[in-house]
Amino acid sequence: VPNVTVSLFIPYFPPTILQLYEPERNQDWCIPFSVTGNPKPELQWYHQGQLLEEQDYIKTQIHESTESEYHGCLQLNIPTHIHNGLYTLVATNKFGEDQKNVTAHFMLIPDVEAVSAALTPMLVFPFQVYVVVGIAGVALTGCILMLIFLKYGRSSKFGLKGSSSVISNDDDSASPLHHVSNGNNTPSSSEMGPDAVIIGMTKIPVIENPQYFRNPGSVLKSDTFVQHIKRHNIVLKRELGEGAFGKVFLAECYNLSPDQEKILVAVKTLKEASESGRADFHREAELLTNLQHEHIVTFYGVCVESDPLIMVFEYMKHGDLNKFLRAHGPDAVLMTDGQQSLLVELTQSQMLHIAQQIAAGMVYLASQHFVHRDLATRNCLVGENLLVKIGDFGMSRDVYSTDYYRVGGHTMLPIRWMPPESIMYRRFTTESDVWSLGVVLWEIFTYGKQPWYQLSNNEVIECITQGRVLQRPRTCPKEVYDLMLGCWQREPYMRLNIKEIHNLLHSLAKASPVYLDILG
Known part of the structure; x- marks a missing residue:
């Protein structure tokens, strides 16, 4: 049978949106569609009437196509309530256009006030219950006393003693270092300090400057000798x-x-x-x-x-790491000899070198049963030859005030670095430090940008508590971003182990040599 070549002519025609389905859940979320047209239509999405700018976490993907049919979906990576609403797909080519609408409901709108209330000492539910019960008790006692007065026609022999307890908002704590009592013991009011928050039936201390936080099982050496300097x-x-x-x-x-x-x-x-x-x-x-x-x-x-x-x-010569990163970012220049400008942007290998040093410090703290609770680049210091150490002199609450969420008048929480369980339940563990370390990696590879810099504090709380994570920085290798994602698993037990993180960063840093000459 001789070979025969057949040419098929596909006529040009305007686009038609054959199907636009409601969102479905696969690995992420997807709004499926089927479009036909020749030449290939250009696809644009609108959300609530506004043109949707596609990014890493929301973009159009074509999964299957023929000469004139295209099947795909709008892929959304962990959408929240802000992505709910009307989506419009517009397909256009030079012969015409078509459009269809679909309504998406990814997540219920959270009660931001309820989240804030969980963070505010004076607005915690059990406390309100105690107040209501107390008022009811006083009213009942009053009724009983009144009946006694009416029945006996004279002053009651029963004395009524009242007492009140106040949760103070004054800051008289002097130290960022606190011992976590054993889970079986309830700390006394003197141990809790002035900023106790009632959560459930347990009072949890809120620390103004949470530098290091002692875990159960951590015991100071009995022979600790503090050096005294004249x-x-x-x-x-x-x-x-x-x-x-x-x-x-x-x-x-x-x-x-x-x-x-x-x-x-x-x-x-x-x-x-x-x-x-x-x-x-x-x-x-x-x-x-x-x-x-x-x-x-x-x-x-x-x-x-x-x-x-x-x-x-x-004393660390180059100050805090956040300022150092910003000073050595893409726009940084160093004047030399007053004549020429020399770029001193940090290289990827130097970033890895910085990251693995911080991870090494965190491995040590975890081995000593200490939880940092405020790990961030602002709380790391840089010395000569790119030596990086974890440390905090308590200055960052003023210098970096926008990094903190003010609760109850004065308590400051670094919510942009906190995992969901720390935001919602004030639960701080080595695993919550792992989450913060992932954010520190993100800071390093963005040259010191503030996490979620485009969002307000309340929006950040919404995003974190509902599962959104920071996007991959432009200069960040996939291996490092995968490591960040391992730090940001919602369930603490699913997060990478601190030693695993250090080993991975050490291997990556070792693979690329670090040149420190311009940073001495």
């Missing part, structure tokens, strides 16, 4: 900043190291030395003395000869 050996140079607890200064410290006459240090002062403040100060000093690691800022000791009380830390 005040005349500390010479202040200049102020570095001011935080929730006092000012931080650059200083010279004499007779601290046997190898050097003096070294530069960072000095943290305590504003007010109340009795409880002093107790917290000494407790923090003991805790920091026990935290010794190459990627945790070194704590040298205290000076308690007179007020203000002082803590002495090592």
Whole structure:
């Protein structure tokens, strides 16, 4: 049989949307469609009458096509209530256009006020129950007393004693370091501090400056020796900043190291030395003395000869990591010799080097049963040769005030770095630190951008509690973004182990050499 070639002529015709289905759930969400037309129609989507700008998490995909038919869907990655509403598909070619509508309901609109109430000490449901029950009890007692008065016609012999308990919003805590009591024990009111929140039947302390948080099972060494430094050996140079607890200064410290006459240090002062403040100060000093690691800022000791009380830390030359990242981003230039500009943008290998150092510090904290609770680039410091250490002098609440969500008048929560269980239930664990580490990776690969910078705090709460995650940064390798996604699993037990994260980052960093000469 001879070969025969047949040419088929497909006439040109305007597009027709054959089908536009309601959204269906597969791996993500999908609005399926079938379109015909020749030449191939251009597809555009509108949401609530507004042109929909396609991005990584919402885009058109064609799964199957013939000469003039196209079958696909609008793919939505973890949509929330803000994506509910009317979707319009418009198919256009030079011979005409067609359009169809479909209504999508992905998720119920959350009660943002309810979420905020869960974060606000004075608006927690069980407390309201106690108030209502208390009022009812007082009313019932009043009725009984009235009956007694009416029955006996004289003053009652029964005395009525009233008591009240107040949850204070004053901040008199001096230390960011708190011990988590055993789950079987309920802490006393003196242990809880002024910012206790009633959640369910358990009172949970809310920490103004949650630097390190001791887990159950973590015990300070009984022989902890805190080094005491003479005040005349500390010479202040200049102020570095001011935080929730006092000012931080650059200083010279004499007779601290046997190898050097003096070294530069960072000095943290305590504003007010109340009795409880002093107790917290000494407790923090003991805790920091026990935290010794190459990627945790070194704590040298205290000076308690007179007020203000002082803590002495090592000085990190390049300041906090967030400012460092911004200063070495795509738009950063460094003037040299007053003539030419030299780009000093961080390379991918340098970013990996930074990331694996932070992960190493977090592995150590986890091994010591400590939860950081506020891990972010603003709370990491950069020294010479791109040495990065975890540390927080309590300044960030002022310098980075937009990074925190104010609750109950003064309590500040870093919600953009917090997982759903920490936002909704104040549950802080090593797994919640893993989530924060994923956000830190995102910060590093965006050169210090604020997570969810395009959203308000309430919108951030909605997104996180409903399953949305940050998008892959433009400069981020797929392996690193996959690692971030492993940190952002909704269920804490499904998140990557902190040691796994460090090993992966270490392997990636080792695979690409780091050049540090311009960053010394």
